[in-house]
Amino acid sequence: MIADFESHRRYLIGVAYRMLGTVAEAEDVVQEAYIRTRDTETVVHPRAFLTRVVTRLSLDVLKSAHRQRVTYVGPWLPEPLHDISDFPGARAVEGLSDDLSIGLLYALERLSPLERAAFLLHDVFGVGFADIAATLERSEAACRQLAARARKAVRRDKTPAARFAVTPDDERAFLEAFLEASQSGDVSALEALLTRDATLHSDGGGKVSAALNVLEGRDRVLKFMVGIYQKFRQHTVVRVEFVQANGALSVLSHHTDGTRDLLTIETHDGRARAIYFVRNPDKLKRFQGLGR
Secondary structure, three states: OOOOHHHHHHHHHHHHHHHHOOHHHHHHHHHHHHHHHOOOOOOOOHHHHHHHHHHHHHHHHHHHHHHHHHOOOOOOOOOOOOOHHHOOOOOEEOOOEEOOOHHHHHHHOOOOHHHHHHHHHHHHOOOOHHHHHHHHOOOHHHHHHHHHHHHHHHHHHOOOOOOOOOOHHHHHHHHHHHHHHHHHOOHHHHHHOEEEEEEEEEEOOOOOOOOOOOEEOHHHHHHHHHHHHHHHHHHHEEEEEEEEEOOEEEEEEEEOOOOEEEEEEEEEOOEEEEEEEEOOHHHOHHHOOOOO
């Protein structure tokens, strides 16, 4: 029996969350791992053993999750985290920015389950390819190829230093300028804050209003941001507050109808390149009570 399972639980939830993108699924997987291993005889390296179990269980969940996300209404975004201190392993991954950023987690969704597992285990958690091969039941060479393909795809989708990696004061100043330009309808000011290839992702999950497709290109994002603030948000937002989400400063808006949304912006060369609106109330439960 692995007597010290609880000492590994937070780490294992961190592994499962990066694999699955939601806290609830991650917690369920880790609890299932506990049930399956509680009668296991003592192992020499319990963390490595448990990581293997959690990864395999996560791969099983991803198979059904993929089918669910194919029918998901609009873009699917990972569940944001307010406090990343409960997710050990958060650190800079060379050339990729923080490994818990919304942008990186979104990029991981483009990978196959095996690519995602190989990349996370090796590049984020430092697991050797021999152990990865045993976990994925593939050869070491195949696992190296999986990780390499994943790394290439992630870097293609997410440029280095994409998150606004400056001082907190400057990060807040950028968000304030972005909100002011959007709310006032200052097209020139907002255009200056967007990269030419800017994208906007809005996740309502079919439960609240949101853009049904990813908006690509500065012109489309510009029109959407100005339009939504002029026609909708200015009249429904009762309070905004700055909060931490996956390690980045974000804006949590409270609406007159009781709904909320979380705005996170990732930048490149001082301009907004990726804008994420999480509106699905199921994904904002961990932000309940903030600012009250």
